[in-house]
Amino acid sequence: MSRKVISYILGALLFLILFAAGPVQQDNESHTQADASGSAVHEAPHGEAEEGFSPSDFIFDHILDAYDWHILSYHDFHLSIPLPVIIYSDTKGLNVFMFNKFHHGHSDYKGFRYETHGENRGKVVEIMEDGSRIVPKLDLSFTKNVLAILISIILLLLVFLSVAKAYKRNPDKAPTGLQNLMEPIILFIRDDIARPSIGEHKYKKFMPFLLSIFFFIWFNNMLGLIPIFPGGANVTGNITVTLVLALFTFGITTINGNKNYWLHIFNMPGVPWWIKFPIPLMPVIEIIGMITKPFVLMIRLFANITAGHIIVLGFFSLIFIFGQMSPGLGYGVSILSLAFTIFMSMLELLVALIQAYVFTLLSAIYFGMATEEHH
Amino acid sequence: MGLVTPDIGTIFWMLLMFIILLVILKKFAWKPILSALENREKSIENSLRSADRARGEMEQLKADNEKIMAEARLERDNMLKETKQLSDKILSEARIKASEEARLLIEATREVIANEKSSAVDEIRKQVALLSVEIAEKILREKLKDVNQQKELVDKLMKDIKLN
Numbered sequence: 001m002s003r004k005v006i007s008y009i010l011g012a013l014l015f016l017i018l019f020a021a022g023p024v025q026q027d028n029e030s031h032t033q034a035d036a037s038g039s040a041v042h043e044a045p046h047g048e049a050e051e052g053f054s055p056s057d058f059i060f061d062h063i064l065d066a067y068d069w070h071i072l073s074y075h076d077f078h079l080s081i082p083l084p085v086i087i088y089s090d091t092k093g094l095n096v097f098m099f100n101k102f103h104h105g106h107s108d109y110k111g112f113r114y115e116t117h118g119e120n121r122g123k124v125v126e127i128m129e130d131g132s133r134i135v136p137k138l139d140l141s142f143t144k145n146v147l148a149i150l151i152s153i154i155l156l157l158l159v160f161l162s163v164a165k166a167y168k169r170n171p172d173k174a175p176t177g178l179q180n181l182m183e184p185i186i187l188f189i190r191d192d193i194a195r196p197s198i199g200e201h202k203y204k205k206f207m208p209f210l211l212s213i214f215f216f217i218w219f220n221n222m223l224g225l226i227p228i229f230p231g232g233a234n235v236t237g238n239i240t241v242t243l244v245l246a247l248f249t250f251g252i253t254t255i256n257g258n259k260n261y262w263l264h265i266f267n268m269p270g271v272p273w274w275i276k277f278p279i280p281l282m283p284v285i286e287i288i289g290m291i292t293k294p295f296v297l298m299i300r301l302f303a304n305i306t307a308g309h310i311i312v313l314g315f316f317s318l319i320f321i322f323g324q325m326s327p328g329l330g331y332g333v334s335i336l337s338l339a340f341t342i343f344m345s346m347l348e349l350l351v352a353l354i355q356a357y358v359f360t361l362l363s364a365i366y367f368g369m370a371t372e373e374h375h
Numbered sequence: 376m377g378l379v380t381p382d383i384g385t386i387f388w389m390l391l392m393f394i395i396l397l398v399i400l401k402k403f404a405w406k407p408i409l410s411a412l413e414n415r416e417k418s419i420e421n422s423l424r425s426a427d428r429a430r431g432e433m434e435q436l437k438a439d440n441e442k443i444m445a446e447a448r449l450e451r452d453n454m455l456k457e458t459k460q461l462s463d464k465i466l467s468e469a470r471i472k473a474s475e476e477a478r479l480l481i482e483a484t485r486e487v488i489a490n491e492k493s494s495a496v497d498e499i500r501k502q503v504a505l506l507s508v509e510i511a512e513k514i515l516r517e518k519l520k521d522v523n524q525q526k527e528l529v530d531k532l533m534k535d536i537k538l539n
Contacts, residue, residue: 064378065385086384139384146388153396160404167411172418186408207409208401216396239378240385244393306378 053324055317063234063309064122066144067099067114071229078104081229083147087112089126089136099141112136145241148233152220160215189214189360197364202371206364209252213245214360221305221352225345236355237305242298249363250294257370265290293366297359304355308348315341 061070069081082100089095092111101109102124105116111127124141125133159178166179175183194203194210220235235241263269265286267276275281315337323330519525 060378065382139382140387141384142388143382143385145385146392149389149392153392156396157399157404160400160408164404164407167408171411172415183412187412190409190412204409208405209397211405212397212400216393238385240381241389243381244386244389248393302379 053317053320055314055321058317058320059310059313062232062313063237063306065238065240066122067124067141069144069147069229069233081147083144084142085112085124086140086142087124087126087136088138088140091128092126144233145235145238148220148223148230148235149241151230152216152223152235155223156215156219185214186211193357193361193364197361198368198371203364205256206252206367209248210360210364213248213363214356217245217301217359218353218356221356222349224305224309225348225352234306234309236301237309239298239302242302245301245359246294246298249297249366250291252363253293253366253370254290256367258373260372260374261370263374293362297362301355301359304351308344308351312341312344312348315344 067085068083071079071081073079082098085095085097085099087095095110095112097109099114101107102112102114105114108127112124113127113133115121115123115125115133120133120135123135124139126136127133159182163179163182166175166177170176174180189211190203190207193214194207197203198206217236220241223231224234224236226232266283268282268286271282276283319330319334319337322333519528
C-alpha cells in the first residue's frame, strides 16, 4: 500500500523533472539569442545568473567523465583536483600538462583549448593555425574516471591482499574480521555462480576473473554512491568501462570456446540444412548472438548505474529548479528531495550488489556455454 | 566525452589497470584464498570422516567390551557351576567312602566277633573236654574202686574185642 503511494509520488516527480528539464535546457542552449533579444526568461539580473540552473548540465557534469575532479564550488571559489591531460596530435606531438592550466576553459594552453560549448563540449581540442578547432588524434588523459578506477583498484588490492594474508597466516582456522566479511561472498560466487553455471570440472579456471569482476563492479558501484571524493565518480556508469569489462568476458568466452561451441555457431546441429547452406542464416544469427551477449552486459550495467545516478541528481535538481522560482519553495522541496534521495540511495545500494551479481552470473553462464561438452 | 560514446583514453587506462588488477589479484589474492578455502574444506571433511571413524571404533570397542564382559560372566557362571559340581562330587564321594569305611569297619568287627566267638567256643569245647575227662576219670575211679568191678570191665571189654 505505502509502496504504491511512494511509486505514484516518484512517478509524478520524475514527470516533473522531465517537464522542468526540457525547457530549461533549451533555454540554456539558446541563451545567446535570448540575451541578444533581451527577453530574460527567468527575469534574473544579467551577468550573475544569466545561465540560470540547467538540470541537464548539472546531471551530465556529475555522470560524465572530466579532466579534473570537482569537489565543491562556493560563489567564486572552486575546489577541484586537476588531473594530467595527455594528448597526442599530428602537429604538436605528445603534450602532457595539468588541466588547471586551462583555468576552466578561460584560457588556452600550448595551442589547446578546453571547450565549454558546442559539439565538442567538455573536450580538449587543438587549435589549428587557421583558427579552426579539431579533436586531437589521441587523448589518453588521466581523467576523473581513470583516477576513480585507480582508487578502487588500490582499495581492492588493500582489501584482498590483506584477506589473502589472513588466509596464509591462519590456515584451517575460522575466519575473522575482513576475511570473515569477504569469505561468504567469495564462497557464494564459487558455489552459487561458478559451479552451477560452468560445471564442477572447469569452474576453477574462471574463478579469478569472476571474483575480480564481481568485486571490481561492486566496489565501484558502491564508491559511486559516495557523494564526495574519493567516491562519486560514475565509473560503472561509464560506457567505456562497461565496454572493457564486457570485452574481457567476450574475449575469455571466445578463447575458451571448445569444438562444441564453435560447431553450434557455424554448423548448428539439429536444424534443417537449407537454413545453413545457400544463405548462412543460422551462422549469421549465432554470430550476432555471440556479439549481443557482451553488448547486453555492457548496456545493462551502464544503464542501471547511470539511471540511478540520474534519478538521485534529478531529485537534487528539483531543489534548485524550485529555488529559482522562490527560495522558500526550494527549501520546502529540499525536504522531499532529501527523503527521496535517501530512499533511492538505499535502492542503489541493492542495485550495486545486484548488478555486480548479474554481470558475474551472466559472464559465468557464457563461459559455461563456451566450455560445455556435447551430450 | 559523450554519455554513450566510448572514449579511447579511458579504454587504454581501463585495459591497462584492469589487466594489472587481474594479474595481481589472481596471483596474490585469489590463488591463496581459493586454495586455503579448499584446504579448509578438505580438512573439515577429513576431520568429520575421522570423527565418524572414531565413533565407529568406539562402538566397536564398546561391543568388544560387552563381549568380553559377557564371556567373563559366562566363565564365572561356568566356574561356579563346576565348583558346585565338584563340591557335590566331593561330598558324594566322601559319603560313599564314609559308608564304605563304615561297612568295612562293621565287617571287620563282625569278623573279630566271629573269631572271638569261635575261639571262645573252642575254649569252651576244650574246657568241656577237660571237664568231661576229669568227670570220666572221677567216674571211672569211683566205678573201678574194687577189683571185681575192674575184672568185670576187663571181661566185658575182652568180650567186645573177641566179637570183633
